Amino acid sequence: GENVEQHPSTLSVQEGDSAVIKCTYSDSASNYFPWYKQELGKRPQLIIDIRSNVGEKKDQRIAVTLNKTAKHFSLHITETQPEDSAVYFCAASFPLGNQFYFGTGTSLTVIP
Amino acid sequence: SAVISQKPSRDICQRGTSLTIQCQVDSQVTMMFWYRQQPGQSLTLIATANQGSEATYESGFVIDKFPISRPNLTFSTLTVSNMSPEDSSIYLCSVDPGHFDQPQFFGPGTRLTVL
Numbered sequence: 001g002e003n004v005e006q007h008p009s010t011l012s013v014q015e016g017d018s019a020v021i022k023c024t025y026s027d028s029a030s031n032y033f034p035w036y037k038q039e040l041g042k043r044p045q046l047i048i049d050i051r052s053n054v055g056e057k058k059d060q061r062i063a064v065t066l067n068k069t070a071k072h073f074s075l076h077i078t079e080t081q082p083e084d085s086a087v088y089f090c091a092a093s094f095p096l097g098n099q100f101y102f103g104t105g106t107s108l109t110v111i112p
Numbered sequence: 113s114a115v116i117s118q119k120p121s122r123d124i125c126q127r128g129t130s131l132t133i134q135c136q137v138d139s140q141v142t143m144m145f146w147y148r149q150q151p152g153q154s155l156t157l158i159a160t161a162n163q164g165s166e167a168t169y170e171s172g173f174v175i176d177k178f179p180i181s182r183p184n185l186t187f188s189t190l191t192v193s194n195m196s197p198e199d200s201s202i203y204l205c206s207v208d209p210g211h212f213d214q215p216q217f218f219g220p221g222t223r224l225t226v227l
Binding site for chain 1: 143145153154155156157160170171204206208214215216217218219220221
């Protein structure tokens, strides 16, 4: 199956700074890449996604970039706020069946 | 997005027993999935719950340990059988309301502790 690696495992930034989380995937057939935010004790919530025919997608302070050739994609959060503190997971999806394979997660702490 | 509920929200069980977790969606969905999230870890896909047929299991998960039912397009169950402390985890169902290349939405999870 697909293997998704995620870095870093922990990230601390000052409020207002940017945060970048990177993921790589192994199967070139994967074509859909969502990002989820999980707050402590809560379910994962989708924050942004990107499909393989797009190189970049932006939604206010959040952006995702995809490099299909290198098989990696990144989450960028600008002007971070304390409420951005959470665990973030990337995932890669096969085109058939839509199974998601998740990265190991990044615990982001935004320091006020 | 779909409203997803799970029962129970949490349980404490004795080793050797079984627990069935229910996942209910407020609308018909194409795909339903079951994940395990061990403490402080990522989400691991257990299986795809197929409506009207046997579930499709990921490597490392077997039907005898995690039997799954999906009798219709809004409901699925996951049973954790013959439990051991290593089965202590959060179990989450997710749904894909549409077709491929669509986000999945997660239920609130079931926190299982096995003593």
